[in-house]
Amino acid sequence: MQNGQEPRKHTIAVLVENRFGVLSRVAGLFSARGYNIESLSVGETLDPTVSRMTLVVRGDEFVIEQVMKQLHKLIDVIKVTDLTDEDHVERELMLIRVNAEPQHRAEILRIADIFRAKVVDVAPLSFVLEATGDERKLEALLELLRPMGIQELVRTGKVAIARGPKTRTRKAEGRRAPRASEDPRVVGFAD
C-alpha cells in the first residue's frame, strides 16, 4: 500500500507472558513478515509472570501499524505500546574495551568522566568502560574513543519507559522501580 510517510525508528514496548518460547514467537514474527528489528531487549517486570520487551523497529506508519497489530495478535502478548510519540525516556547500556596506551590513559579517563561512564576493568593496555545513555550520547562517546582503538563493544539494545504525568493526578509509587538500565536481569542484544 502506498503511504507518503517516510520510514523512521519507532520504540515499541511489549508486555508478554513470561513463558518459554515467547521470544522466538516475537523474533519469528519479524522474520516471517520481513520487518527489521534494530534492537530488542527483554527483562522481567515487577510481576514475575510478565516480561517486558523493548523493540526498536524502522518503518513507515503503515508498517508500524502492521507490526503493532501482528504483535498484538500473538496469544502471549498482553500489551503493545508505541512510545515514539509519547513523552518517554530511552536508555541503552554499553560495555567498551578500548586500547589504553600510556599516552592515552588520561584522555580516556577524561572522556569517560565527561560522559559519566564508569571504568569497570583496568588492564595494562586496556580499559573496560560502562556507559549508559540515549543513542546520541553513546554514539558521541564511541566517536571519541574510536581513535584509541576499540577492541570490543557490546550493547544491550534500547530500553524505554514513559515519563510520569506532570500533574499530581496519581499517588507516587512507594518504592521506586529500578531503572531498567540498572536492572541486572535485563538481557538483550543489538545489531
Place this chain on the structure above:
Amino acid sequence: MKLSGARILLECLKREGVDLIFGLPGGAVLPVYDALYDFQGIRHILVRQEAAAGHAAEGYARTTGRVGVCLVTSGPAATNLVTALQDAYMDSIPIVAFTGQVPTHLIGNDAFQEADNVGITRPCTKHNFLVKDTRELARVIREAFYIASTGRPGPVHVDLPKDILVKEAEFVWPEQVSLRSYNPTYDGHPGQIRKAARLLLRARRPVLYVGGGVISSDAHRELLELAELTQIPVTVTLMGLGAFPSEHPLCLDMLGMHGTYYANMAVHHSDLLVAVGARFDDRVTGKIEHFAPQAEIVHIDIDPSSISKNIKVHVPIVGDCRRVLRALVDAVREEGGEEGLAQAREARRPWLAQIAEWRQKHPLRYEWDDNVIKPQYVIQAISELTRGEAYIVTGVGQHQMWAAQYYRFKYPRHWCTSGGLGTMGYGLPCAMGVAAAHPGALVVNIDGDGSFVMNSQELATCYEENLPVKTVIINNGGHGMVRQWQEIIYRGRFIAIDLDRSPDFVKLAEAYGCVGIRATKPSEVVPALEKAFATPGPVVVDVVVDRWEFVFPMVPAGGANRDMILERPSRAVKEQAARSQTGF
C-alpha cells in the same frame, strides 16, 4: 482422582465434545492409543498419511463448525502434518492437532523420531504448546480448544512428550478459560457501524464483498437480510462460496483472478465496497492500485491485523461478522427509516441494471463439444444432480476453479477448498473428514488427476472406515493450471506438465476396494455420475476431459482485474499477459 496423562487427554476431549479424531499411531503417542483401547465415545479414524489426518480434521471443522481434532506421533509424523496446519492457518479453520514427542529428558538429544515440533509449527499455527508437566495438561487442552475456536479461528498444536502421557496427575477440568493476553473483539464499534450504515444508504454503486469470515461466524442469514433490505449485490471469494445463494438475483458469484466478468466489473466501478470477513488477498484484488479505485471501503473483520493490511480502509469495523451485520441491519433501518431505504433502493436501480447488462454481455460460458467432455459441463451436471445440496470438496487447480464457477451453491458450510495455501491433494482426505462428520450425506470430491494422486492412498481409509466419498476426477492428463499459464504467459513452452502415464484410476479404485467408473464421452457423464451417487461406499469416477480447456475469465497475476482475459487469447493478448505478469 489420579489419571495418566493419556487418560486426562481423552477425558478432556470428551468434555470438549469431540466425537471423532483422525490419526495415525507411533511410538511417542502409544500411551494415548492404549488409553483409547477401552475408552467409550470417541471414534478414531486411521488415516494412511499424517497430512490426511490434518485435512480430514479441517473437513470436519469446516462443515460442522466445531473444532476438528487429529493425533499423530513425533518427528516425521509431525513434519508431515505441517502442510495441513499451514492450510488451516491460512483459511482460518479451527483444528487442534496433537503430536507425540520424545520423553522430556530426551528432548534436545536428537532422539529417535525427534523433531523440534513446536519450533516447526510456531509460524503455521495460531498458537502452540509443549506440555512439560502432566498437571498442566488439562488446562493446556482447554486453552487449545478455546484459542482454536474463538476470535479468528485457526489451528492450535499441542506437543505431548511421552512421559507426560504416562505420568499420573490429579484430573481437574478447568470450567473457565481466562487468558489476560487474548480477548477477541466481537461487537463492532457502534459509531463505526452507524457511519457504515449511512454510507450504505448514500452509495449509488455499492457492492458487498464477502469471504470465509461470513461462513465461520454463521452470518449468512444476516448477510441475506442486509443485501435484500438495501438491494446491494453480493460477490463472494473462493472461501466465501455458499455464504450467499448462487441463484439469488443479487449474487454476482466469485470475484478475482478467475472471478466472473460482472463481479470484477461491479467491484471496479463501485463507489462503496463493503468487505465482510474477507482479507483483500492478491488473488482477489489483482494489481492493488487498480482495485476498486473509486470506492470507499468498509471492512468488517474480527482480526484487526487484516484491516488496512493490503488496502487503505475508510471505515474499519473490528468484530464478529454476524454480530456486526446484525447491528448494521438495525442501524440501516434506524438511519434510513422506511422512506430512506426505499429511496436508497430506488437510487441504485441503474446500478443493478448496469450489472445485469454486464452479466448478459459476458456470462460464464464455454464451447460445447459433442465428442469431447468439457470439464465445466461435468461440474454443471454434478450441480444439477445434487441440486446444490451436496458437500463439495476440491483439490487445487483448474478443476477447483471450475467447481467454484459452475457449482450452484445453496448453503454455507457445504464447500471445502484449500483457498489460501492452495494445497494439492487436499480433496480426498478433507472429503473423508466431511463424510465421517455427516453419515449418510452425499460428499463429492471434485479432483484433478494431478491433485488426486497426491493423497490417493486415502482410498484405503475410505474403504476400511466406510466413508462413502464420491471422487470425480476431472482428468485432463496433466497439471492443467500450469499448462494454462505456460500457454498464455510463457508462450507455449510446455514443460513438466503432462501426466499421460497416470495409473488407470478405475483399476486403482478397484485395487483399494472402491468402485471405479469411467466416462469418456459427454453422453456418459450424467449416467456415470448417477451411478456413482447411487452406489453405496466410496466411488471414483474418472472423467476424461478436453485437456486444452482453460479457465476463463482470467486475470494474469499482478494484472488489474478490469483487464480480464475472457476467452482463448490472441497472440497480442498473450504478449500483453506476459508483460503484465509481475506477480506470481
